[in-house]
Amino acid sequence: MIDLIRKQRYLIDFTLSSLLRRKGKNLGLLLVYTLIVFMLASIMLFTHALRQEAGMVLQSAPEIILQRMVAGRHALVPADYLEKMGSLRGVTDKKGRLWGYFYDPTVKANYTMMVDEARGLTAMEVVIGAGIARAKGIGIGDYISFRAYDGDAFSFQVKEIINPVTELVSSDLVLMSERAYRATFGVPDGYFTDIVLKVRNPREVRKIAEKLSMRLPDTRPILREEILRTYDSIFSWRQGIVFVLLAGAILAFVIFAWDKASGLSAEEKRxxxxxxxxxxxxxxxxxxxxxxxxxxxxxxxxxxxxxxxAHVFYGSATLFEPVLKGWAVLYPEFQLTPFIDGLQVATLFFFTVFPYIVATIIPIWKASITDPDAVMR
Amino acid sequence: MLIELTDIKKAFNQGKPNEFWAIRGVSLRIEQHKVTCLKGSSGSGKTTLLSMIGCLSRPTSGRITLGERRLSGLPERFLTDIRRHTFGFIFQKFNLIQGMSVLENVMLPAYPLGLNYTRLTKDAYRLLDHFNLTSKAENPVEWLSGGEAQRVAICRALINDPEMLIADEPTANLDTRLSEEFMGLIDELRRSGKTVLITSHDPVVFDSPVVDRVIEMCDGLLVER
Structure with missing residues (x-):
C-alpha cells in the first residue's frame, strides 16, 4: 500500500515536472480552459441566482391576481367585483390594486406606478426605487414631477427610497397614495387595476381560481406559481441565448484541446x-x-x-449583465445572494473536465501500447 | 542467468506488400558475466535482435529463454517486469529526457517501483559519484557533453541493479578517446559481475580486449566464424 502511494507520488512528481518543461504551451492551454469554465460557470451561477432571487421576492406576492378582460384585453375592475365574487373558503384577504406604467421622456425609461396605502403617504408624497433615484439624480426630500393624463403636471416629494435589497424588482417602482394615483392617471373612483387574493393553503389555489372564473366569467386569475414559471423560462431562454453565443468559443476550445490531446508531438511519443x-x-x-x-x-x-x-457575486456579473438581466432601461444594481446548485456544478464538471481527460488519454494509450523498441530506431 | 535463443525470426509489416524479415532464423546462447558483442553493418539485424533479447519487442517465431523462463509469449506486463529487473539499457542516442535534471533522469526507471525516496536518491548519488557526475546532478541533461550524457545513460541503466546491461551502438556518438573510456567502464561492470551485450560496428568496441565474444551478423543471420 505504501509502495502504491509512493508510486503515485513519483508519477505526480514526474507529471508536474513534465508540465513545467512545456510551460508556455501548458500555461496557454490552462488560460483558455479557465476562460471557458469561467464563462460557462458565470452564466450558470448568474441565472440560477437570479431565479432564486426572483423566487424569493415573489414569495411575499399574493397567490392569485384577478384581472378583468374586455375583448381579450386587460381592463379596469369595478370595485363591486369584490362583493360579487362572494366569500371563498380559504381566501384570507382580498383587495383591489391600483398600478400602471409611466413613461418618463427625460430619462427615456418606464416607471411602474403603484398605490401603497400601508405606507401612509399623503397625496403629495411618493416613495421611489433606487434605479429611478440614480437615473434622475434625486434623493429623499427632492421633488419629482409626473405629467398627468390631462396634461397637468404634478410634483411629489420623495419621502423614501426603497431598500436596495429588493432592487431586482423595485428598481423602477414609484409608490404613491390612491388619491395621487387617480389624479395622475384619471382612473375613476370605484375602479381598480386588478384584484389580489391571499390564500393560506397552496393546494387550494387552483380550486379557488376555478371558482373565480365561474363566478366572474369576464376575469382571468393569474397564479403566483405561473409567474414564477414564466420568470424561470425567461431566465432559461436568456441563458440559452448566451450559450448559443458562446458555442463558437466552446467549439474553438474543443478543437484546440483535441488538437493538443490527439496530436502527440514527436517529442512526447519519444x-x-x-x-x-x-x-x-x-x-x-x-x-x-x-x-x-x-x-x-x-x-x-x-x-x-x-x-x-467572484465575477457574479462580487462583480455583479458585469460581462453578461445586459443580456441576462433584461431589457429595462433602469438596470437594477444589486448584490446577488450566492446560490450554488450541486447538480449544476456536477454538470459543468462533467462537460468540461471529463471530455478533456478522455481526449488526452486515448492518443496516449495508442502511443503507449506500441512496442518500446521504437526508441532504438 | 543464461539467455538462449532458438530459431528466432522477426518480420516487420507481415502480410503487407512491404513485408520485411529482419531476422531470419537465429539460434544463440549468451553467457553470464561476459561481454558479448553483436557486430555487423547497418541493417544486419543486430538492433532488432537486441531489442527482442531485452524484451522490448517479441519475435515473430522462435523461442527466447531467460534461465528457466520462456520469454517469448509472455504478456506485456510480465515482459515489462522482467525488463525492469533484469535489463538496463544504454541507447545509441542516449535517450535522456530533455528538460529534466541528471538526477531525475537516473531515477526514472525506479519510479514505478515506488521505492523510498531517500533510499532511491542515495542510490542515484552513489552511481553518479562512481561515474564522476555528482557535480552535474542538478543540471538539466542538455547541458552535458557527449561523454557525460553517455555516463548518465549508464547510471540510469544501473539504477535498478539489473543483471544484464544492453547497449545499442553505445559509441556511435563518441570520439575514439571517449569510446575507449566507455569500454573501460564496461570492463569495470563485467568485473562487478554484470553480463553485457553490445551491438556495434565500431572496431574500438569489437576489437577491445574487454569483449569476450564477438558474434557477427549479416542480413538477419549469424555469420559463422
Missing amino acids: EIGILKAVGWETADVLRMKFWEGAVISLSAFILGYLSAY
Whole structure:
C-alpha cells in the first residue's frame, strides 16, 4: 500500500515536472480552459441566482391576481367585483390594486406606478426605487414631477427610497397614495387595476381560481406559481441565448484541446518510448498522463469556477449583465445572494473536465501500447 | 542467468506488400558475466535482435529463454517486469529526457517501483559519484557533453541493479578517446559481475580486449566464424 502511494507520488512528481518543461504551451492551454469554465460557470451561477432571487421576492406576492378582460384585453375592475365574487373558503384577504406604467421622456425609461396605502403617504408624497433615484439624480426630500393624463403636471416629494435589497424588482417602482394615483392617471373612483387574493393553503389555489372564473366569467386569475414559471423560462431562454453565443468559443476550445490531446508531438511519443524502454508499464504511462490531464483540467475548473463566483457575486456579473438581466432601461444594481446548485456544478464538471481527460488519454494509450523498441530506431 | 535463443525470426509489416524479415532464423546462447558483442553493418539485424533479447519487442517465431523462463509469449506486463529487473539499457542516442535534471533522469526507471525516496536518491548519488557526475546532478541533461550524457545513460541503466546491461551502438556518438573510456567502464561492470551485450560496428568496441565474444551478423543471420 505504501509502495502504491509512493508510486503515485513519483508519477505526480514526474507529471508536474513534465508540465513545467512545456510551460508556455501548458500555461496557454490552462488560460483558455479557465476562460471557458469561467464563462460557462458565470452564466450558470448568474441565472440560477437570479431565479432564486426572483423566487424569493415573489414569495411575499399574493397567490392569485384577478384581472378583468374586455375583448381579450386587460381592463379596469369595478370595485363591486369584490362583493360579487362572494366569500371563498380559504381566501384570507382580498383587495383591489391600483398600478400602471409611466413613461418618463427625460430619462427615456418606464416607471411602474403603484398605490401603497400601508405606507401612509399623503397625496403629495411618493416613495421611489433606487434605479429611478440614480437615473434622475434625486434623493429623499427632492421633488419629482409626473405629467398627468390631462396634461397637468404634478410634483411629489420623495419621502423614501426603497431598500436596495429588493432592487431586482423595485428598481423602477414609484409608490404613491390612491388619491395621487387617480389624479395622475384619471382612473375613476370605484375602479381598480386588478384584484389580489391571499390564500393560506397552496393546494387550494387552483380550486379557488376555478371558482373565480365561474363566478366572474369576464376575469382571468393569474397564479403566483405561473409567474414564477414564466420568470424561470425567461431566465432559461436568456441563458440559452448566451450559450448559443458562446458555442463558437466552446467549439474553438474543443478543437484546440483535441488538437493538443490527439496530436502527440514527436517529442512526447519519444518520451513515452523511453519510459517504456526503461521499465515503465503501459499502465504507468497512462496513469502519468491521466494525472497530467487531471492537473490541467482540475486547475482550470477550480480557477474558472472561483473567478466566475467572484465575477457574479462580487462583480455583479458585469460581462453578461445586459443580456441576462433584461431589457429595462433602469438596470437594477444589486448584490446577488450566492446560490450554488450541486447538480449544476456536477454538470459543468462533467462537460468540461471529463471530455478533456478522455481526449488526452486515448492518443496516449495508442502511443503507449506500441512496442518500446521504437526508441532504438 | 543464461539467455538462449532458438530459431528466432522477426518480420516487420507481415502480410503487407512491404513485408520485411529482419531476422531470419537465429539460434544463440549468451553467457553470464561476459561481454558479448553483436557486430555487423547497418541493417544486419543486430538492433532488432537486441531489442527482442531485452524484451522490448517479441519475435515473430522462435523461442527466447531467460534461465528457466520462456520469454517469448509472455504478456506485456510480465515482459515489462522482467525488463525492469533484469535489463538496463544504454541507447545509441542516449535517450535522456530533455528538460529534466541528471538526477531525475537516473531515477526514472525506479519510479514505478515506488521505492523510498531517500533510499532511491542515495542510490542515484552513489552511481553518479562512481561515474564522476555528482557535480552535474542538478543540471538539466542538455547541458552535458557527449561523454557525460553517455555516463548518465549508464547510471540510469544501473539504477535498478539489473543483471544484464544492453547497449545499442553505445559509441556511435563518441570520439575514439571517449569510446575507449566507455569500454573501460564496461570492463569495470563485467568485473562487478554484470553480463553485457553490445551491438556495434565500431572496431574500438569489437576489437577491445574487454569483449569476450564477438558474434557477427549479416542480413538477419549469424555469420559463422
